[in-house]
Amino acid sequence: MFFAHSTDRPDKSDWQPLEKHLSNVADMASVFAGKLGVPSLGEICGLLHDLGKYSEEFQDYLKSAGGVLSPGDAKYVDASKRKGKIDHSSAGAQYLWEVLKQKEPPSHLAGQILALCIASHHSGLIDCLSPDGNDAFNSRIGKDKHKTHTDEVIPKLDVSIQDHVNALLSSQDMEKELSQRLEILLKGEKSLKIKQFMLGFLTRFLFSALIDADRLDSAGRKPAGKPEWTLLIEKLEAHLATFKTRNPIDEIRADISAKCLNFAPSAQGLYQLSVPTGGGKTLSSLRFALHHAQYHKMERIIYVVPYTSIIDQNASVARSVFASIEESGRMVVLEHHSNLTPEKDTEQSKILSENWDAPIVYTTAVQFLETLFSDGTRGARRMHQLANAVIIFDEIQTLPIRMVHIFNNAINFLVENCNSTAVFCTATQPLLDKVDPDKGVAKLSACPRIISSEEEDRFRRLNRVTIEDLCKPEKWCADEVAELALKLLGETGSVLIVVNMKKQARKLFQLLNGRAEQVFHLSTSMCPAHRTNVIDAIKKLLDPDNPKPVICISTQLIEAGVDIDFGSVIRYLAGLDSIAQAAGRCNRNGGRPTGKVLIVNPENENLDKLPDIREAKEKAERVLREFKANPELFDSDRQSPAIMNHYYEYYFYGRSHEMAFPVSGKNLGVKTDILSLLSTNEKAVAAYHRAHNELPPFLLHQSFMTAAKEFEVIDSETEGVIVYYGEEGTRIIGELCAASSHQEKRRLLKEAQRYSVNMFPSEIKMLKEKRALIEVWEGSEIFYLGERYYSEQFGASTDEVADLKIYRF
Secondary structure, three states, rough: OEEOOOOOOOOOOOOHHHHHHHHHHHHHHHHHHHHOOHHHHHHHHHHHHOOOHOOOOHHHHHHHHHOOEEEEEEOOOOOOHHOOOOOOOOOHHHHHHOOOOOOOOOHHHHHHHHHHHHHHOOOOOOOOOOOOOOEEHHHHHOOOOOOOOHHHHHHHHHHHHHHHHHHHHHHOOOHHHHHHHHHHHHHHOOHHHHHHHHHHHHHHHHHHHHHHHHHHHHOOOOOOOOOHHHHHHHHHHHHOOOOOOHHHHHHHHHHHHHHHHOOOOOOEEEEEEOOOOOOOHHHHHHHHHHHHHHHHHEEEEEEEEEOOOHHHHHHHHHHHHHHHHHHHHOEEEEEEOOOOOOOOOOOOHHHHHOOOOEEEEEHHHHHHHHHHHHHOOOOOHHHHHOEEEEEEOOOHHHHHHHHHHHHHHHHHHHHHHHOEEEEEEEEOOOOOOOOOOOOOOOOOOOOOOOOOOHHHHHHOOOOOOOEEEOOOOOEHHHHHHHOOOOOOOOHHEEEEOOOOOOOHHHHHHHHHEEEEEEEEOOOOOHHHHHHHHHHHHHHHHHHOOOOEEEEEEEEEEHHHOHHHHHHHEEOOOOOHHHHHHOOOOOOOOOOOEEEEEEEOEOOOOOOOOOOOHHHHHHHHHHHHHHHOOOOHHHHHOOOOOHHEEEEEEHHHHOOOOOOHOEOOHHHHOEEEEHHHHOOOOOHHHHHHHHOOOOOOOOOOOOOOOHHHHHHHEEEOHHHHEEEEOOHHHHHHHHHHHOOHHHHHHHHHHHHHHHHHHEHHHHHHHHHHHHOOOOOOOOOOOEEEEOHHHHHHOOOOOOOOOOOOOOOOO
8 A cells, every 4th residue: 555644653554545645635626626617627636746656765755754664674764854855746747748748739738737736736836937948847847757756656556546547538528628718718818918827827726726635635624614604694784783873974884884785796796895984894895795705605705905903903893793603613704914834845834824714814915915926835725715705805005016917917817717706995996997908907897886986975075084284395303293293182182193114103102102191002013912902902092982192103004994083193194095094094983073184204214115105105295296286176185086096197107117016137137027927928938939949849938936936025025923912922822832733733823823923034034043033843933932022012023122111901
């Protein structure tokens, strides 16, 4: 008997037979790939992904690792030195490519896709062509068969597996499924670049199906069952029925919620929910999503938010609605704040990494984009979960400009091919449907607006705040901003200051702490549980029935989706969309005649490492100057749709050259962009043609791994670190260090999401040098931060901060 996985029991009683593993993975991969209409491709991937494990070399490795072979036995090997070094993923890829490459399309294309998925299932999708034109695909698929064991293992296949493979290869199912999918995938598309991008995404989807099936079976797990949408809807509707209408704002919120409910039976598609700040979109969008998911028999709801602070709030709201269900032991809401498991493909990470298998998932934009574009297998594993899902993008205007085209194409793929519905939520819709169609435009549904423009105008006409531009040529120093805040505190009773950088928030906190009775600081250096406690404490002080003076200094995390209501706001100059979001935290519930929002331009602000904020700030400055010169052009209102449209035209069209995610030639040797690397890869094809005087002998030319690494370098470079915060954080760290079973570790890692902070590589390196990061168990590559490096004022730090004053909530 051949085995797929071993344990430390030499009697092999709990070792998994290879035949069983291949069969299990094939069954699950078939179901996952079936969401895209290509179940047979998923099935054959699963059957052959570990073909190389039939080799004598791999079986001897397992027996040595499991104690069946001992030192001195002729076939014994040092398993610790051989771990991860025996190629068992190339054999299946070579076998399928050799069988299918001789056939006509689409079988030839199927052969390349399947070979890519199988060969890459421990590394992340490999390049077909490298950016310099080298044939990376054939370099891998043409690897020496003595090293891949292909000729050795094919005769050893278990009969049931061989029969299953032969049946699939001799039938027309794979060819028919792929032909039908290609017809839908490429229908009506004129842009060759977008066609190739879609083929690449089909490959990544199938890769995701294989990865998740393999990891689930390795962990002895099965996919979760179907959600009980009816039960969840009953709980939400009962919760909404308790709301009372006290003022005109409540009336409009109720009307928006009703319109979301009425829109739920609409066809699956790409929609816009344009709700002004304070319009109640958190529960209204959830109401739409639940009813829409039930109506179309969809599998999950995924909320994608720009900041972890919104996860804290939105997930907390959802948990309160579904608390009675979760208390019975059924998981409804999953929060995925950060990556705690390493990207490195270890046995532990396979079992413990998150795959979004829950009815309602709250995650960040970084995690979502990593699922679509990142290197390795950790993010890609989740991609198939985006099929047949309702995906709500909260505050879509925060999408980085360089992501526009690859994001648009990815969303079009999910909506048009995966039976998903996407909703762009914001008070200020960006122009994603107005960009270059040859590179990728958001294809909105025929009637995309869930809420009419008249409804939006009705809300805006309530005039809850006035926005004043106090920018001055000499700019504002921190001391002046602090004095302005104290003056406003006396006038309005509460002040929110929103800054662009963490160091600005710390500076203002230090200037104001002690000069007002209650001063708070918020930033992403604080773990989610910490931020939630601070926000809850502030809300108590802002209780309209018993308000207390309070100042909060925050980075921009507070201005998107956080339900909080200050008397006045000071906003450091940024994009007009950010200023509008900050204004949404002022007089949010209309309890005052009007709120006051003041824009100031700080001195000595270097935004070179925050290019999106810098560019948005420059465009806002330009529009605000035009407003001063001729306010009538903008209806004499700094919040009007006219001024926002003007701002977006400058911001989007002035940066159209950045929207394909340009990458410099410094690392690659050629100047290109990620959109090209993931589609036509024309510079690589041209380089190949110059070297060989012919085109590459395969249909997919993408530099998948190169593009993913470039994406990682810029956008997904943080790693989650667990922190000592409060009794719960301390308990979780202690229990994780002592945990033995995989089930217990998974449970604790889910809990640890709320007690983790994302840190950059430079910070990680510095803390490791100071021995301030401790591995929770040997080989896990999951770390917690030393207790003295976490402050209850400022959160995580690269310096010891234990002597800072501690607040308890």
